[in-house]
Amino acid sequence: MPMINADGCLLNVQVDGRDGGPTLMLSNSLGCTLQMWEPQMKALTQMFRVIRYDRRGHGKSSVPPGPYSMERFGRDVLAILDDLNIEKVHWCGLSMGGMVGQWLGANAPERFNKLILSNTSCYYPDPTNWLNRIKAVKDGGIAAVADTVISGWLTADFREREPQITANMKAMLLASPVEGYLACCEALSTLDQRALLPKIKSPTLVIAGRQDMATPVSAAEMIRSGIPGASMTLLDAAHISNVEQSHAFTEAVAGFLTQR
Numbered sequence: 001m002p003m004i005n006a007d008g009c010l011l012n013v014q015v016d017g018r019d020g021g022p023t024l025m026l027s028n029s030l031g032c033t034l035q036m037w038e039p040q041m042k043a044l045t046q047m048f049r050v051i052r053y054d055r056r057g058h059g060k061s062s063v064p065p066g067p068y069s070m071e072r073f074g075r076d077v078l079a080i081l082d083d084l085n086i087e088k089v090h091w092c093g094l095s096m097g098g099m100v101g102q103w104l105g106a107n108a109p110e111r112f113n114k115l116i117l118s119n120t121s122c123y124y125p126d127p128t129n130w131l132n133r134i135k136a137v138k139d140g141g142i143a144a145v146a147d148t149v150i151s152g153w154l155t156a157d158f159r160e161r162e163p164q165i166t167a168n169m170k171a172m173l174l175a176s177p178v179e180g181y182l183a184c185c186e187a188l189s190t191l192d193q194r195a196l197l198p199k200i201k202s203p204t205l206v207i208a209g210r211q212d213m214a215t216p217v218s219a220a221e222m223i224r225s226g227i228p229g230a231s232m233t234l235l236d237a238a239h240i241s242n243v244e245q246s247h248a249f250t251e252a253v254a255g256f257l258t259q260r
């Protein structure tokens, strides 16, 4: 699968599924690789050509020095679409992937059909949590924050019921390149995309997790009410809702993308 050059950064891109069908692009959360979408792949590849990629600083993509920004992440996506010669896609991004989706929906509307913005935020009023996390990771590596992060990703019930999936998610987080992780946290610490929301004209579905403390339902509601005509679906999940409620998540995505 191709490594695509975006302004000197090599991005690991994987394309699967129905050739020539409508295309869906999936975009990952902080500390996750394109593997986070495995629970959706069987169903979604029967309906769509599915593009996944590792955001710069993650997975098999290269790790250029920061600072990173939502604009940079958005331009990386446009470079992927240009390289693959794809005019227009549906977008589904979770957490940081949803933030990049907001930037793209407002700044490159001609490249996107429908948008799904899951477990995400447009604004962090207080950067303290991100600054504390940056300090903890600089001092002790990602291991210093891993248990706290995982308890935000998945509810206690799910972690108890699914220890192997939980261990796999933790291994993915721990394998993140530290420099890339820190550069992403820095971009998150200054996030404010509130002014972009009214510019988004694509049909948009916001997905939120009732138990998501990282990007709570109130953050999802701010996005839903800011984007003209957007709708919202609530799932019984913490932050990584596509893993915790994989079937309900896939159904919400497929239902929204196929509805006329």
Ligand SMILES: O=C(O)CC1=CCC(=O)O1
Pocket (backbone or CB within 6 Å): 029, 030, 031, 094, 095, 096, 097, 149, 152, 188, 214, 239
């Ligand atoms: O990883 C986390 O702690 C939660 C999160 C917030 C933004 C994002 O991408 O992940």
